[in-house]
Amino acid sequence: xxxxxxxxxxxxxxxxxxxxxxxxxxxxxxxxxxxxxxxxxxxxxxxxxxxxxxxxxxxxxxxxxxxxxxxxxxxxxxxxxxxxxxxxxxxxxxxxxxxxxxxxxx
Numbered sequence: 001x002x003x004x005x006x007x008x009x010x011x012x013x014x015x016x017x018x019x020x021x022x023x024x025x026x027x028x029x030x031x032x033x034x035x036x037x038x039x040x041x042x043x044x045x046x047x048x049x050x051x052x053x054x055x056x057x058x059x060x061x062x063x064x065x066x067x068x069x070x071x072x073x074x075x076x077x078x079x080x081x082x083x084x085x086x087x088x089x090x091x092x093x094x095x096x097x098x099x100x101x102x103x104x105x106x
Contacts, residue, residue: 008048
């Protein structure tokens with residue numbers, strides 16, 4: 001998916017990238033959601049110079065990422081809140097893009 005919709009500098013993604021970078025390579029290679037590992041869920045965005053989701057994330061993905069990062073307590077709650085805010089922002093941006101597209105010439 002080369003058409004990332006969202007803010008690559010959103011606090012959720014910034015926190016996620018920081019925490020993932022601290023993981024040992026063996027842990028980082030473990031599956032996050034089903035059979036998907038970090039490299040399956042995220043790709044490098046040339047324009048931003050950062051990792052961004054390779055596909056649309058879901059609430060289940062956000063929860064799986066919290067598990068993968070082994071977050072608990074207040075840190076987990078904050079991560080999940082940031083994830084929800086990221087999803088809401090991405091949905092809003094996607095809707096705006098769809099509304100702004102001009103109809104095809106017939």
